Each structure stands twice: as C-alpha cells, then as structure tokens.
Amino acid sequence: MVLYQYFKACLLGLTRTPSYSLLTIFTPSVIFVIIGVTFTDSRQEANFALGSFCVFSALGVAFFQFGVRIANERESPWERYVRVLPVHPLLRLFATILASLVFVTVSIVILIIVALLITDIGMPSSSWFRMLLSVFIGVFPLAAMGLTIGYWCSPKGALPVANLLYIILAFLGGIFFHPSLMPELMNSISIFTPVRYVVNLTQAGISGKPWTIEPFLILLAYTILFLILATAGYRRDEGYKYS
C-alpha cells in the first residue's frame, strides 16, 4: 500500500540517521528542565506547562524534522523522481503527518518522564487522556504548516523561516507562559494562532473543563488550509521549477 510505504520510508530514513532527529526530540525536554524548576508552587501550573510543552514538541517536529528537511530534499534527484510517480500529493503529505505523529509521541514520552522526575505533576487519568488527545489532534494543523514551509521555502530559506515562526508561534501561542498573563495586544493576536487553540484544548483537558466544538472546527480549517497550500507548493514543484 502506497501510504504505508511512504510512511515506512519516511520513518526509516529518519531513524537511521538518528543524530538528525535527536535534537528536535530532546529540545522541549531540555527547555522544560530549565523553565520547569520554577513550577514548584502549584501542581496545576506544572500540569499546564507540561501540556504546553507537549504542543511545543509537536511544533518542533513539524517545523524542523519535516518542514526544513522537505525543503532541503526537494531538489534532490530522488524527490524529482518520486514526483513523477503516480501518487496523489495528499497521500504523501498524509504519510508524512503520520510519521511526524510517531516522532511527536517519542518526544512527548521523554518530556513526561522528565516532568515526572523534576516537577510535582499529577492529574486524573481522564485529564491525561484529554491532554494527549489534544496534542495528537494538534499535530495535524502544525504538521501541515511544516509541510507548507517545506514545499514553499528554498533549501536555504527554510531554516531561518522555520526558526522565526517556531519562536513567534511558541510565544504567541502561550507555550512559555500561561495565556492569561499575556498583554492585551499580544492576546488579541494569540487567539487566532493554531498553537493557541491547541494549548487551550490541553488546558481545558487538564483542568477538566468541557470542550466545545469550535476549536476543533478551527483546527480542522487550519489543517485543510495548510494542506491546500502545501499541495499547491508540491504541485508547483512538479518538475516545473528547476531548469
């Protein structure tokens, strides 16, 4: 099956050169250790931070492991070959998103272990479940954004673009501090970013508040939007650009 083959090829390619993947996988944990020591006064605060950093993991994997890598490999003879094989671009994009789910999972597992070791996190199992579900749902729009970067940026341009968006989205999305602490202006921009929607979902999950349908629909809309953009980038590439 084509989808499975692309998924497998993507995973194998990345796991056989682990040095490439390790940095993206560990970065959230390392930053969590640095910031995490300040979360000692309240358990719930640490829980929220963990949820946010899980989203941060998803963002890093999406942007660097997939976005930047795709941009780098786009002009390779192999990519040019694969683009003329009979496969719909969406199928390839979807296989990449599935592969990024695997990497996000690994990154999150490490993060949770670190959090358990250095902070006082703890929540009911329903909260754990809802937090993780939020992150996995969040992988789709974020990975689609990463793919858009990958198929629209030049090999040289992708890294700076990904870096910049990574930092901006992490801050705006309320990953490093609770969104309630944001200045008014920042908050009014923040609420439109996909990262903020995912962070909000994790926090509702952790604190046991019911979810509404609205953020899911908006994340779905973001996913579709970025998949359309990524597909357009892929199509634009179909052998037409390089002369």
Next chain:
Amino acid sequence: MANSTGMNANSNELIKGSAIQLSNIVKSFGSSMALRGLSLELKQGEIHVLLGPNGAGKTTAIDIMTGTRKADSGAVSLLGGEPRDKSIRMRVGLTPQESGFPDNLRVAEILDLVRSHFPEPMSDEELFTRFTLEKLKDKQAGGLSGGQKRCLAVALAFAGNPALIFLDEPTTGLDVESRQNIWKAILEFRRSGGTVVLTTHYLEEAEALASRIVVMHQGKKLAEGTLDQIRDLVGTSRVSFKGKQPVKLDGSTHIMQQNGRVVVITKDSDRVVRSMVRDGIKFRKLQIRPANLEEAFFTLIENSQQ
C-alpha cells in the same frame, strides 16, 4: 455488433499506433534553447533510441515526454494522454536521474516503495535476478557503487510492469555483465509488447538494441528511421589507412585519428582514394568498409550544417 467490433479494432489500431507524439516542442533554459520545434512520433512496440551529440536536447526531450518538465510551447501526447495524468503514469516506467537515492534506505525497500504505486508490479525476486540485485537487496543505497546504483535505477523503471519505459543512458559506467543483463531485460520487454525510449552515448548499445533511431541535433530532429535506414540515408563509407593525417581530402566529410590509423568518413570512397593517390599521400594497409552508426552520424550533422 459487427459495427462495434470494427470500432474496437479501429481504436486498438489507433492506440497501437503511437506511444508518444511531440509536435513543435520549444523549450529554453534562460537564454539557451534546448529544443527548437521538435516534432516526433514514436510508435508502440519499438525500441526507440535517441542519438545525438551532447547538448542535442535528448534529455530535455525525454523530460518533456515524461512530464518532468513542461514545454514552453508545443503539444505532447503520451500513450494517448497527458504525461502528468495519474492513469498515464501508471503505465510508464522511469529511472531517477543521476541515480540519486535516499542514502539510508535499503535496495529492497526502495523497490517496494516504487512497486507499491503500480497495480501489477513485477515481483521482488524477478527484479533481483533480472538486474543482478540479489546480493545487494539488504544494502543501503548510500553504500552502493555507481554501477550498482545504475542497476537499481534501471530496475525501478521496470518495477511497475509498465507499457512504456524511458531509459536515459541506462548502462553508463556499467561492467560488461550488468550491461548484458540490462540489454537482455530491454529486449525481453520489447518481445512482450513493451515500448522503450532510450538515450545512450554508446553506439554499440544503439546498434544492439534500437529498432528505430531518432537522430537529434541542436534541439531538432535530424533524421529518423531503422538502423539500416539511417546508415543508408547517409550511405557513408569508412576509409582508413596507416600514415600521416591529411588536413583536407577531396570528397571527405570527416577526418580523424583512431587507434593509430587515419579514418576518413565519406559518401564517395572512390573519390577519396583517387584524391589520395592524386595528392601523393603516402598510405599503407588501406581499408574500406561501410560506416557504423557513429560515423554515419558525423555525415548527418555535417550535411545539416552545409
């Protein structure tokens, strides 16, 4: 009933007719024109060899046939359809250029990935044996030699059991055994009704495989026909002898040195010999034979420039 059968036969005939049609294709890269109004019709069931010097536009022509590049103007029909149409691509086999593969995927994994795109792919075992990949199947592509990568690249073109295969210099840098294997696979493919379009630098390869030849020069078609027709078209002979290379000879189209002999390509060997005698050129061990493809080629290009 009879009517519909007739229709069917007719449309089959049509489909069987041409595998590829290019009409008036123009393609330029920046300021240089790679194709200057190339028109071609390549029939099904043949091994078409595109010949021409470097820069003649062979690879660009193939890229346009396969939909890898888009022409600036002109029309392309591949197996009766649009080259980028998925259902058309299902019936076409290609090799990656420069034999580029993901370094850390194994040979068998790469074959599986490509095979999975096609409804009735060739089995792993058949690919391994046909293209001498049996011993390499568990090797990562990054560890393959140049020749091994070539074999894998060619195997990928066959992997999907397509109706039409494009091979851009399939045996460059291969040892004799691998080359023979690939030639065998190509000839077998044609016997089973397949169409092949290939470019090559080796005239030996063209002479061994081609059922039809297209000679290209400066982005245009110079001549087209069977091997014999191309030879006859130019009707060239090769006069060779030991001695000093003359600067000019009456009636020659091309003079060169080869293996310590002077080789003169000509349409009129009698005239060349007469002028050698008349000019008092000292020669030993004179030989005259029909020119091979490469030599015929010089004449074609020479003629087109006059």
